[in-house]
Each structure stands twice: as structure tokens, then as C-alpha cells.
Amino acid sequence: MYKINAESKGLVSHGVSACAGCALELIFRNVLDVLGEDTIIVIPPGCSALFSGYGKETAVKIPGAQMTLEATAACCTGIKRGLLAQGNTHTTVLGFAGDGGTVDIGLQSLSGMMERMEKVIYVCYDNEAYMNTGIQGSSSTPLGASTTTTPAGKPTKRKDLVGIAAAHDIPYAATASVAYLTDLRKKVKKAKETDGPSLLHIHAPCPTGWRYDPAKTIEIARAAVETGCWILCEFENGKWVINKPLKELKPVGAYLKAQGRFNNLKEHDIAQLQIQVRDHYARFIEKAKLN
Amino acid sequence: MQRRPEKPMKTLKSCKVLGPVATIFDSANTGSWRIERPVVKFEDCIKCGTCARYCPANIIDIFKDERECVVIDYYYCKGCGICANECPVGCIEMVDERSARKNDLQNA
Ligand SMILES: Cc1ncc(C[n+]2csc(CCOP(=O)(O)OP(=O)(O)O)c2C)c(N)n1
Ligand code: SF4
Ligand code: SF4
Ligand code: SF4
Numbered sequence A: 001m002y003k004i005n006a007e008s009k010g011l012v013s014h015g016v017s018a019c020a021g022c023a024l025e026l027i028f029r030n031v032l033d034v035l036g037e038d039t040i041i042v043i044p045p046g047c048s049a050l051f052s053g054y055g056k057e058t059a060v061k062i063p064g065a066q067m068t069l070e071a072t073a074a075c076c077t078g079i080k081r082g083l084l085a086q087g088n089t090h091t092t093v094l095g096f097a098g099d100g101g102t103v104d105i106g107l108q109s110l111s112g113m114m115e116r117m118e119k120v121i122y123v124c125y126d127n128e129a130y131m132n133t134g135i136q137g138s139s140s141t142p143l144g145a146s147t148t149t150t151p152a153g154k155p156t157k158r159k160d161l162v163g164i165a166a167a168h169d170i171p172y173a174a175t176a177s178v179a180y181l182t183d184l185r186k187k188v189k190k191a192k193e194t195d196g197p198s199l200l201h202i203h204a205p206c207p208t209g210w211r212y213d214p215a216k217t218i219e220i221a222r223a224a225v226e227t228g229c230w231i232l233c234e235f236e237n238g239k240w241v242i243n244k245p246l247k248e249l250k251p252v253g254a255y256l257k258a259q260g261r262f263n264n265l266k267e268h269d270i271a272q273l274q275i276q277v278r279d280h281y282a283r284f285i286e287k288a289k290l291n
Numbered sequence B: 001m002q003r004r005p006e007k008p009m010k011t012l013k014s015c016k017v018l019g020p021v022a023t024i025f026d027s028a029n030t031g032s033w034r035i036e037r038p039v040v041k042f043e044d045c046i047k048c049g050t051c052a053r054y055c056p057a058n059i060i061d062i063f064k065d066e067r068e069c070v071v072i073d074y075y076y077c078k079g080c081g082i083c084a085n086e087c088p089v090g091c092i093e094m095v096d097e098r099s100a101r102k103n104d105l106q107n108a
């Protein structure tokens, strides 16, 4: 279908203009590798749009559409319904959106898609701000992080996307991290096999927006999990599971200090964040016990 | 004030394609961005594949039976340093790209 100007090992071109060290790029490749070529992708504006094309050229070998920031989930619904009307039950429909396009701007259409129980896989890669337009804070920006719209540090906590999905009682929702690729790929496979909507919320460290050395992307993603700042969990058929439950959380200090966006935190701010992260983790464990 | 569309949609003649439509699968020469280049010490490599798994550009190949067991495609490598940072035995070194290029030219 496409004129191939450059060879690639998988479905995604090797030379994509995501920043050096971008976690989103690694997530994108792994998600498409698991889903395979019988997939249609919907991408809204944001850094992931780097993959959907620049004029006549595209960086993916599968069909896709670049939609508006509000409407990823609605477009996925339309494509899925169209396929079903043609009797096609095999093609996977994938929405691949950033945090701003999911927890803020695209939230109502995502909510509608989940309420209607559309069989669509929705992936939100979370770089914790509006990166593509210059690092504005989103409602996924964590407490204390500096962005261009929260220069002194974000004064409020982030939204809990998987909790929102669980409130719609969809069959499968999970978080994942780019540092744990086997776990991530297993979850993509589960999402593909789910009969109904599935949502994956994937932590995507961003060297440009978080201000750290690009070589540290995986190290930072791992530290987020080990400190409890990013909890690996699944919500499957009404039950919560915590993957790799931690007996002890590592102190958040080293994780925060490795990133320029937390530069203006003082020691007592870090101590407060530590309490907040511990409490949040403990509450999560309790929630999982209530199943 | 926004102007009304010249013609209502219904009166438009057949309009099959909503553009722009990308029809060419292509790649940019992202290797030209590189400031530092990853160089592998083949003797120390344990061929675990960690570097290949985490390379965001998916351009590392492992050849277990070859002397040059880790091959990096420098046409695309952005020099992010993730491979060097994640290698469990630390056998990837990031070297200055300009001096590496000078060496390439001398050896060519
Ligand atoms: C309704 C609307 N508001 C604003 C924009 C401008 N815009 C384009 S990309 C973008 C950032 C999206 O952020 P996110 O979804 O987090 O993706 P990221 O760039 O971080 O990958 C914004 C605000 C838009 N396209 N549509
Ligand atoms: S700004 Fe961040 S998320 Fe966007 S391409 Fe660069 S590293 Fe990736
Ligand atoms: S990570 Fe290091 S040891 Fe493992 S294959 Fe790559 S270069 Fe070799
Ligand atoms: S430096 Fe980055 S882009 Fe280059 S091979 Fe290593 S991980 Fe891949």
C-alpha cells in the first residue's frame, strides 16, 4: 500500500524525529510490535504525531489517521463501527494519545467510548505535560513539577486515569512502564484479547520536558516504579491487581533530584512529597485488598 | 467573523479523498543529530541483548557468533546513550562524535 523509501525491521521507521532518549518512541515500537500489522491507528496532535506523518511521508506501515486532540476515542469508535459494518471483526483499532490529549482534552470522548463498551485499545503514553507545544502543565503533571504554566511547581496532584477507567467498569485497564518491557508487552497482548474497551496508561519519561540526561530514560522510569511514584497495576474484570508489589519504597529524593523539573523543591517539600507518595501507595494496596 | 463555506457539502462533486494523505513510508537521517557515538568493546560483551531491547530507534542487532557481535546502525543512531547506560557490564562507551568521524576518515 505504501511506497517504501526506507527499509525497517518492524512496522515503524527507524529515523523518527522524536528527541534522543524519548521513551514514547520505545513504547510506540513495542505496542505496534505486539499488535501487528492488522491494526488501524488513531493519533491526535502531540509528540506521537511525529509517527503519523509529515506531509506525504509517514513513519508507520499500518493505516492510520491523525485526528483532533479532543476526539481520539470518538474516531476510534467510528472506525471500529465501520469495520464491524463491513463484517471485519479481526482488525484492531488503536488510539495512541498523550496525557494532555487523554486526561484533559480528550476525556469526554474517552469516557463515552468506555461507557458504550467499544472494542478499542486506548493507549495513553504519559510524559506528564503538554510536551509538543512547549511543556505546559497537564492534569497528569505530578505535584511539585515545574512546567511553563506551573513555573514554581504544580500545586495540585495528578488525576488517576486507571481509576477513571475502572469507574466505567471496563473489562481491562492497566498501567505500564517503559522500564519493564516484558510486563508492558504482556499487557498490550491482554488488551488485544479483551472483548470490549481496554486502556493502557504508560509512563513515558521525557528528557526534554523533565530536564535530565537522555541516557537516563530507563533508569528514571525504573526509579519511578521503585519509589512508588508510578504504580504498576491492572484492573481486570472488576478486580485490582498490583504487579510487583513493593515491600519497601525507595526514598523519592534521588528520583526527584535527577530531574530539572523538580529543581525548585526544598528539602521540606521533598519530605512532604515523600509522605504523599507513601500514603497514596498504602491506599492503593488497601484498594487492591478490597477486591 | 468566520465566512460561510462557499458551497454546502451536498452540492460538492464527488470528493473521495480527505487530504493530506501520506503514501510514502520514509525515514529521516537521525544519525546526523549525534553528538556522542556509542562504541562497543566486543571482548567484554556478554550478548545479553539489553542494549537492543531498550534502544528507542530499534537499530541494534546482536550476532552471537560474530566477533563484532553488536552492530549499531549509525545512520539512525541519535547518540542518546541509553544503550551505554543500561548495558549490565558497561561495555558500551560514548565517545565524541567529531573525533570518531575524523578517525573514520583517516582509516578509510
Ligand atoms: C483542542 C486543542 N487544543 C490545543 C491544541 C494544541 N496542541 C497540539 S499538541 C498539544 C500537546 C498535547 O499534549 P499531550 O497530549 O500530553 O501529548 P505530548 O505532546 O505531551 O506528547 C496541544 C496542546 C490542539 N491541537 N487542540
Ligand atoms: S518532547 Fe519528550 S515526549 Fe516529545 S519527542 Fe521529545 S522526549 Fe519525546
Ligand atoms: S547490553 Fe552490553 S553486554 Fe548486553 S548485548 Fe549489549 S553490549 Fe553486549
Ligand atoms: S545511543 Fe541511543 S539511539 Fe544510539 S544505539 Fe544507543 S540507544 Fe540506540
Ligand SMILES: [Mg+2]
Residues within 6 Å of the ligand: A098, A099, A100, A126, A127, A128, A129, A130, A131, A138
Ligand atoms: Mg504529554
